[in-house]
Amino acid sequence: SKGDYRHFMLKEIHEQPAVIAAALEGRLGERSVLIESFGPDAESLFGEVRQIHLVACGTSYHAGMVARYWLERYAGVPVQVEVASEYRYRRVVVPEGTLLVTLSQSGETADTLAALRFAKGLGYLGSLAICNVPGSSLVRESDLTLMTQAGPEIGVASTKAFTSQLAALMLFTLALGRVRGAHADEQATLVEALRRLPHQVAEVLALDPAIEALSAAFAEKHHALFLGRGPHFPVALEGALKLKEISYIHAEAYPAGELKHGPLALVDGDMPVVAVAPNDALLDKLKSNLQEVRARGGELFVFADERVALEDGEGIRVLRLPHVEDALAPLLYTLPLQLLAYHVAVLKGTDVDQPRNLAKSVTVE
């Protein structure tokens, strides 16, 4: 049931502190991730991994795109990420020591399942499924599984399934890093940050009223642009997908550095631009991208770390998030974008939980 919530989507957004805690439950040791969480064969298999192919659809694909940054940065493993409907029809080259990772909330998405079956004959080390539904086809047919523990997701637009996938993918990154000799102190710092994560998720969700107040600026618009850099580019993609799906506003996401290579031509006073600005190494670069938008009269909405020197002003609204560990920022910066899409859809009066033309699980091709 929806309980006191108006929609399943809002209920599921607010379940995220508990869901993230469940995804981490029993999987964290003192200073590292418990590799056994991935099954008894995980340790020896992970030791052989030289490369990863990540395959998924939709929101799950965006989780995979975030994970690429993490796996390369914290586990030193090269990663390819691809949508399943492309991957399965390609002549895929599989270098020795490659692990296939599939990501799916339902475990029944036709293209993702077909990708796993297609991959069987290609010489992978093995397959890992990160999935939310126990006993699903994807889980049954994979060598290793990590369940995301998000519980049933009813809203068609995926929210808690995405953030619990990110939590699972960070566990995977740390487990792989550990086997491959990643720096012990760095591992311990990230494990500590993971322990604080459920609480931080709750802190960010408490910004809901402030995000609702921004939503009116979008309800009458026909287009929106989402910008991010590094692992926040896929966060921008996910924010744009949420807005499209439930509010039917055309939204696109770009890595902020690509702006001047084309999309800047679209920017005018009717084009709200949402930017994700955590306090990371790319901040100065992002700030100059924001200047480019302002100079064209674009209205900016910036989600920024409280320590970032950015002020509200003419054409720029800044919403401050508590300071968080850089590595986990993609998960936390997703939350305001979920809430923004939700409130815009409510203002527009769409069917939030059952958007037109979409099905919760795409079991046909």
Ligand code: F6R
């Ligand atoms: C978007 C959404 C879809 C799914 C996609 C894959 O909000 O929910 O894009 O993410 O259909 O579904 P799963 O994860 O079940 O394979």
